[in-house]
Amino acid sequence: MLLVLALLAGGGLLAGGLYYRSINSSIERVDAFQDVPQASRPQPVAEAEGAMNIMILGSDSRDHENSSGSRSDTIILAHLTKDRSSAQLISIPRDTWVHVPRSKSGRGGRDAKINAAYAWGGVPLMVQTVEEFTKVRIDHVTMVDFAGFKEIVDALGGVEVDVEKSFTTKYSLDPSGSRTFVGGRQTLDGAAALDYARERHAFADGDFARIRHQQQVIKAILDKAASGGVLASPGKLNSFVKATADAVAVDESLSLVDLAMKLRHLRSGNLKFFTCPSKGTGRVGTESVVFADTAKAKTLFDAVRRDSVSEIVAAGS
Template identity: 35%
Template structure:
C-alpha cells in the first residue's frame, strides 16, 4: 500500500450523496449531431477525415459505448464535443489514497467497467419490453476490470462474477455487486481494489437502455448459440445457431442465466456480445457512413458515465495511442473460481475465487504483464514432469474443432469436455474442412498420455501424432462422433474449479 498522505474525508465520515453530473455538450462548428432546429434542414455532421479514415477503437472491449472514448486521431473540437456529451461522476474524490493499492508501471491503465441494472427513468412498459423487471435501487449487473498496457498494443478484460463473495469495506462479506448498491461507484472501486489489489485509474458505467440503443444504432449484431435458450421472464426464445439480434434481444441474450452454466455461461455470452459490438463498430460500414458513425457516437456517449479524470485531453491522447489496436489485441478472461456454489452463512449461493490463481492473474495486471503470458522454461519442464507421472483432466488443455460442419457441435463438445474436468479455455472453431469421418485426437509426441486421456472421453476417436504441435491436445470432430463420456474413470471434474484461459475478441466473433 502507498504511504502517501490521505486525501479526502476520513473513513467513517458521512458518505456524500452520489450524484451524476451531465456536462453540457459544446459542439464543433454549427451544432452537434441531432440538432434539428427550425432554422432549416440540418447540415450533415462529418467527423474530421482522420476520424473517418481510422478505425474506431475500443478502450474497454467490454462495452461498445466506451468505444467512443477512443475515436483515434480526433481533432480537439470533436473531442471536446465528445467529452461534453458524457455523464460524469466524482468517483475517486472521497477515497483515501494511503489505503489504495500502489499504481502500476508508468502508462498502464486499469478501468472498472460496470453495467448498471438501474430501472430509473424506465416506464413499466419499457421495463417489461426489456425483460428487466421493476426492482427498486441499483446493483452492478456486470463488473469487469479492463487493463490497457503501457505500450498501448494490448487490451485485457477480466470479468468479475457479480455473485463473487468478497469483503466490502465497512459492510463486511457480501456479493461483490452489492458494493454498488451500498455506496455507488466509489464503494464499488474500493471493493474491487481491496479484493484484487489492483489500483483502478478510471471508472466507466453503462445503463440498460443505453446498451439497447447502441446496438440498435448499429442495426444489430450477430450472436451464435451452441444450445437453445428459453427464458420466459426475459422474453427470450433462441434456437441453437447464429442469430442477428437487435438491442432488446441482445440485452436479454447477455443477461439471462437460464443455462446449465448459470452466471459463467452468462459471462461467456457477454464477452461474445462485446466482441460482436467491437467488430461492428470497427467495420467499414460504420466508419465510412458519416450519418451512422455520428448517430452511434451520439447514442453511445449519452449512455455512459465516467469519472472526472477522463477529460478531453485524456480521451484524445488515449485515442491516438490506441489507434493500431484490433480484434486480435483484445483479450477476455474471467476470475479463476474455486467454488461456483459456495453457501454463505445466510444460506445464499455465491462464488468463491481460487485465491492462488486469482492472485496470479491480478498480479499480472498490476505489473502490466500479459494475462496469457507463457510460463518459464523451468515451469514448463516441471509441468511436463508432473503430467508424465499421472496426467489429470484439469492439466490437459484441449482445443476443439468442428470437422463435420454441424452448427454448434464444437461448442457442445467443448462444454462436455469441460464438464469432464478438461481445460478448454478457447472457444471451439471450425476445422479447415468439413468431411472428417472419424474424430481425431491430435497431439505432440510428448503429449500422448494426455491425448489418450482425452480419447477415452471420446469413444471411437483416433489418436494422431503430430510433431509440429506444441502445448495441449486438439480434437477434430468427425461424422462418427456420438457422445462425450464424462464418467470416464480418470476424467473426474474438479469440484467447482473453472479454468481462466483467454479468448481474443476475434475468437468470440461468430464465424471467425
C-alpha cells in the same frame, strides 16, 4: 466508442477535433475516487508504469431481480498495456463473496457479494472493494447503463453472435415477455442482444453463462463498430457514437480524447476476455454466492499489476 474514435483519429477524419470534443463534453461524469482512502489503495508497480486499469460497471435497471437498480450487475477490470498494443478484460462475477470495506456512511465493513459495495457506498466503495480484492490500482471508471444498450446495438444495425445453444428466456423485452434463441450464428437487434446478454436462468452455470454472453456481445459490438460499413457511413457512425455517449458515464479525470489517441493502433483482435477464477457456487446463509479461487485469482491479478500479458493469458486460461 473509444475504439471507433481512435480509428477516426488515426485516419485523420477528426480534423480540428471539434466533433471529438463535443462527444467528450456530453458524457456524464462521476466522482469515483474522492471517498476512497488513499492510504489503503494499492501502489503502482514501477515495471507497469504507463499501463492503465479501467473498472467497467454495468447496471441493469430492467433486471427483474434488481428492481432497485442500485447494484452493479456487471463488473469488468480492463487492463490496457503500457504500449497500448492490447487489452485484457477480466469479468468478476457479481455474486463473488469478498470483504467489502466500510463506506463513508458506515455501511459495509463485512463479507458480502461484491456488487453490494455499489449499493452501500456507490462508485467509491466499489473502487475500494475491487482494489482490495484484486490488489490492482484502478486508474479510471466507466459506467454503462444497460437501458441504453439496446440503442447502441440498433445504431449499428444489429450485431452477429454465435448462440451457443437453443434456449428460451422468460424475462424478455419482447412484448410477449419471452424470446427463444436458436443455436448458431445470427444477427441480433438491440432488444434481442440485451435479452441474450442478460439471461442466466436457462443455463446450468447461471451467471457464468451470462458473463460469456456479455463478452460475446461486447466483442460483436466492437467488431461491427470498427467495420468499414459503419466508419464509411456518417449517419450510422454518428448514431452509434451518440447512443454510446448517452449510455455511459466516466470518472472526472478520464479524457476520451487523449485515451482514444493512445488506442489508435488497437483493434478488436487485440482484446482478450477472461473471468476471475472461481471454485464454483455455494451458499452463505440464505445467499447464493460465487467463491473465488483466491490462489489463482492472486496469480492473475498480480500479472495485471505487473503488466505481464503472457502471464495474464496463462493465468486466465
